[in-house]
Amino acid sequence: GAVVSQHPSRVICKSGTSVKIECRSLDFQATTMFWYRQFPKKSLMLMATSNEGSKATYEQGVEKDKFLINHASLTLSTLTVTSAHPEDSSFYICSARESYGETQYFGPGTRLLVL
């Protein structure tokens, strides 16, 4: 149980285009989902907290207009990187927390490369 999927697993795009990443909780309902960014050999950096049916809460320094988050259902959250640039290249990981729990279960991550 407690499986979280992400799609796509890796994506290559041209500078200036937008990329959408999906995060799904497969066998549980997640009121809250989180989006992280991870640089090589570094720890996870929380970008935003996504609550079903409400606006996401962004961490300081994260541009909300750059990283659009939608959490329309209890099993799906999406992150859209708008007008991507090479500096947005990174490993993006989502996690989901059960509605009445505190444990976060992570997805497998999405490797984004912007050319």
Place this chain on the structure above:
Amino acid sequence: GENVEQHPSTLSVQEGDSAVIKCTYSDSASNYFPWYKQELGKGPQLIIDIRSNVGEKKDQRIAVTLNKTAKHFSLHITETQPEDSAVYFCAASWTNSGYSTLTFGKGTMLLVSP
């Protein structure tokens, strides 16, 4: 906000040896402490967690201890195997009415040599 320090940053052991990773946290209100294992190119996988009302928890070769007074917690892996090689992250969070976020340590790269 919460700050989590993790040591060591790298740890090399021989197969069969034990490995210990230590973390300290700053916020005495933190009450949930998970440990994650991350293999190269993959997402973190929860391996064990402990809550502040418990001092120790064990799951086969893995154990976690918590000292609330000193605000530190440790991961113990016994009889290490090459497949234990990965990056391990500790984290701390404070939960109130369903709201909480995890603060992660910087990670420990564990290398188990055959």
